[in-house]
Amino acid sequence: MFFRPAGEEKRKVPLIEELSPLVGEVEEGSMVAVVTTDALSQTILQYSALANALNSGMTAYYLEPTNGFSLKLLNKLSENNENLFLGKVYTLDELSSALELVEDNSLVFVSNFSILENQSREKLIKMRRVVDEKSLFLVLSHNTLEINELDLNSEFKRLFVIPELFEHLLVLRTSGYRGHYRMNISVLKAPPEFVKNIGEHSIPIDKKAKMFLV
Numbered sequence: 001m002f003f004r005p006a007g008e009e010k011r012k013v014p015l016i017e018e019l020s021p022l023v024g025e026v027e028e029g030s031m032v033a034v035v036t037t038d039a040l041s042q043t044i045l046q047y048s049a050l051a052n053a054l055n056s057g058m059t060a061y062y063l064e065p066t067n068g069f070s071l072k073l074l075n076k077l078s079e080n081n082e083n084l085f086l087g088k089v090y091t092l093d094e095l096s097s098a099l100e101l102v103e104d105n106s107l108v109f110v111s112n113f114s115i116l117e118n119q120s121r122e123k124l125i126k127m128r129r130v131v132d133e134k135s136l137f138l139v140l141s142h143n144t145l146e147i148n149e150l151d152l153n154s155e156f157k158r159l160f161v162i163p164e165l166f167e168h169l170l171v172l173r174t175s176g177y178r179g180h181y182r183m184n185i186s187v188l189k190a191p192p193e194f195v196k197n198i199g200e201h202s203i204p205i206d207k208k209a210k211m212f213l214v
C-alpha cells in the first residue's frame with residue numbers, strides 16, 4: 001500500500017510532441033483521456049502516440065470496435081511497426097481482458113472508447129489497477145461531433161465515467177485557414193508540474209497536419 005518515492009525517472013512517451021511543453025509526456029502507469037472533435041485531431045493524436053511509442057522501442061497496441069486504423073498513415077511517422085499489434089474490443093470487459101494480455105511497459109491506445117458496452121465504476125477501477133501493476137501507458141480517446149463546450153467536466157464524466165482516474169484530461173480541435181493549421185487544446189487536467197497550464201491553448205500544427213492531408 002505504501003512505498004517510498006523512487007529517485008529514478010519514470011519512463012515517458014510523448015502523446016503529441018507539439019503538446020509536450022503544455023502537458024508533459026505520458027508516464028508509465030498512467031491513464032490519459034482525450035476527446036477530439038474532428039477527424040484530423042483524432043488522426044494526429046492516435047498516429048503520433050503510436051509512432052512515438054514505436055520509435056522509442058516500445059510495444060504498442062491499438063484497440064477499437066470499428067475499422068479506423070491505417071498502416072499507411074502510421075508509416076508517415078514511423079516505419080518501425082514490427083512491435084505494433086491491432087485488436088477489436090466491444091465491451092469494457094474485453095478491454096480489461098486485453099490489458100491482462102499485453103506486455104508490461106507497453107502503450108495501449110483505444111479509439112472510440114465511449115462506444116464500449118458494460119462500462120461501470122468498478123470495472124474502470126479494476127482496469128486502473130492493471131495499468132498500475134503492469135506500468136502501462138493507456139490512452140483512451142473518443143472522437144465526437146457533439147460536445148457541450150460550456151460544461152467539459154460533465155462531458156468527461158459522461159464519456160469516461162470516472163475522470164478523476166486519469167492523469168491527463170484533454171480536448172483537441174484542429175482548425176485550418178488559408179493552408180495553415182492550429183490545434184486548439186482544452187487542458188482540464190495535467191501532471192502536477194504542468195498544472196499552471198490548465199485552461200485553453202492554441203498551437204501551430206502545420207507540419208503534422210499537412211503530413212496527413214497529402
